Amino acid sequence: MADNERTNVVLGVSGGIACYKAVELVRLLVKEGYPVQVIMTRGAMEFVAPLTFQTLSGRPVATETFNLTQESEIGHINLADSAAVFVIAPATANVIGKITAGIADDLLTTVLMATQAPVLIAPAMNIHMYENPVLQENLRKLRRLGYHLIEPAEGYLACGYEGKGRLPDPEAILEQIRGLIKKKDLLGEKLLITAGPSREPLDPVRYISNRSSGKMGYALARAGSRRGAEVLLISGPTALEPPAGVKLMPVTTAAEMRHAVLDEFATCTAVIMAAAVADYHPVGFSQQKIKRDKKPFDLRLEPNPDILKELGEKKNGQLLIGFAAETENLTANAQKKLHAKNLDMIIANDVTKEGSSFDGDTNIVTIIDRGGAIRSLPLMSKDEVADLIFDYLLTLRH
Numbered sequence: 001m002a003d004n005e006r007t008n009v010v011l012g013v014s015g016g017i018a019c020y021k022a023v024e025l026v027r028l029l030v031k032e033g034y035p036v037q038v039i040m041t042r043g044a045m046e047f048v049a050p051l052t053f054q055t056l057s058g059r060p061v062a063t064e065t066f067n068l069t070q071e072s073e074i075g076h077i078n079l080a081d082s083a084a085v086f087v088i089a090p091a092t093a094n095v096i097g098k099i100t101a102g103i104a105d106d107l108l109t110t111v112l113m114a115t116q117a118p119v120l121i122a123p124a125m126n127i128h129m130y131e132n133p134v135l136q137e138n139l140r141k142l143r144r145l146g147y148h149l150i151e152p153a154e155g156y157l158a159c160g161y162e163g164k165g166r167l168p169d170p171e172a173i174l175e176q177i178r179g180l181i182k183k184k185d186l187l188g189e190k191l192l193i194t195a196g197p198s199r200e201p202l203d204p205v206r207y208i209s210n211r212s213s214g215k216m217g218y219a220l221a222r223a224g225s226r227r228g229a230e231v232l233l234i235s236g237p238t239a240l241e242p243p244a245g246v247k248l249m250p251v252t253t254a255a256e257m258r259h260a261v262l263d264e265f266a267t268c269t270a271v272i273m274a275a276a277v278a279d280y281h282p283v284g285f286s287q288q289k290i291k292r293d294k295k296p297f298d299l300r301l302e303p304n305p306d307i308l309k310e311l312g313e314k315k316n317g318q319l320l321i322g323f324a325a326e327t328e329n330l331t332a333n334a335q336k337k338l339h340a341k342n343l344d345m346i347i348a349n350d351v352t353k354e355g356s357s358f359d360g361d362t363n364i365v366t367i368i369d370r371g372g373a374i375r376s377l378p379l380m381s382k383d384e385v386a387d388l389i390f391d392y393l394l395t396l397r398h
């Protein structure tokens with residue numbers, strides 16, 4: 001089935017008290033013009049009648065009690081194929097366990113098994129169930145396999161406890177859905193993205209590095225791949241799972257990163273250097289562990305090559321995007337780097353600002369392009385920043 005025929009938001013509702021919020025989610029989706037197909041589990045029908053969802057979505061709800069006529073008209077594979085995005089909200093611990101184990105023993109899990117659409121799962125349950133290590137392990141597995149998860153909210157739970165486990169507000173789920181059904185506007189792009197820190201070894205047990213978490217680069221890789229690009233992620237050491245569909249090439253030192261980037265440069269259409277490449281490495285590497293001494297220890301460093309500058313000299317049609325981590329004179333310093341490295345766009349952030357640090361999930365950036373446009377953006381998630389960078393990249397392309 002062609003991508004443009006996958007138009008439905010397929011919403012799987014499993015049995016929990018938060019089902020009433022799924023009703024509101026359907027209302028919001030319909031109001032925004034999304035065609036919604038609801039699938040309910042048997043448990044969900046104990047909380048809300050299918051008629052409620054049917055009335056709001058304007059379509060019969062698919063349930064386990066699907067009869068053969070309905071199956072031949074709608075069919076579980078057709079349902080799976082019609083999804084632009086597949087959402088499960090609320091997702092119970094049971095449904096999450098079944099998905100993780102590959103069990104498809106009801107309509108919801110069967111359709112989910114057959115879908116190729118991005119899947120968004122919104123867990124909602126009692127706080128102790130949510131904290132259960134088995135459930136947490138399942139969530140980690142799903143994340144690793146490329147499922148999108150929306151964290152439960154904190155607050156008063158229907159079971160009487162206070163804590164994490166509430167289904168997030170329907171608006172928050174809607175926002176994630178919007179992001180996931182972005183069109184494939186980066187089809188044909190071959191992106192080379194670097195991420196994370198580099199590590200410059202001193203001896204077998206020590207190295208010099210920086211606080212980069214890699215989150216910005218990984219968010220770019222995720223967004224690029226979701227929007228249809230072929231993505232190669234050249235990453236220094238991080239604690240992150242590589243996004244689904246992205247080719248990961250792990251490196252350690254700046255020299256290794258340079259090597260990998262230069263090898264791939266000719267065949268890519270754009271490079272985004274989000275890595276925090278160390279500017280220096282220790283002179284010489286001690287084969288043995290350097291022993292403690294009473295005297296001061298002088299560490300001599302020599303410069304690493306500037307990878308991005310080298311790309312700027314070599315570029316042949318590729319778009320080049322750099323980052324500028326600054327602590328002062330943000331715009332002026334970033335503009336200098338844009339010109340000195342022959343870039344098409346630079347993303348500058350003040351790493352001293354709260355919400356804009358190396359290892360957080362958010363960023364506050366100023367995006368400057370080669371035409372001189374300067375856009376200062378408010379605090380947003382690194383995923384949102386990534387999407388905006390690609391919107392601007394497309395503007396530059398055209």
Ligand code: CTP
Pocket residue numbers: 254273274275276277278279304305306307308309321322323324325326337
């Ligand atoms: N960069 C690179 N190679 C290096 C250092 C940096 O390719 N050896 C890239 C970074 O990935 C980033 C951009 O250059 O996209 C700017 O990095 P930044 O550390 O902000 O600037 P520097 O050029 O290193 O200048 P300074 O450290 O003096 O601010």
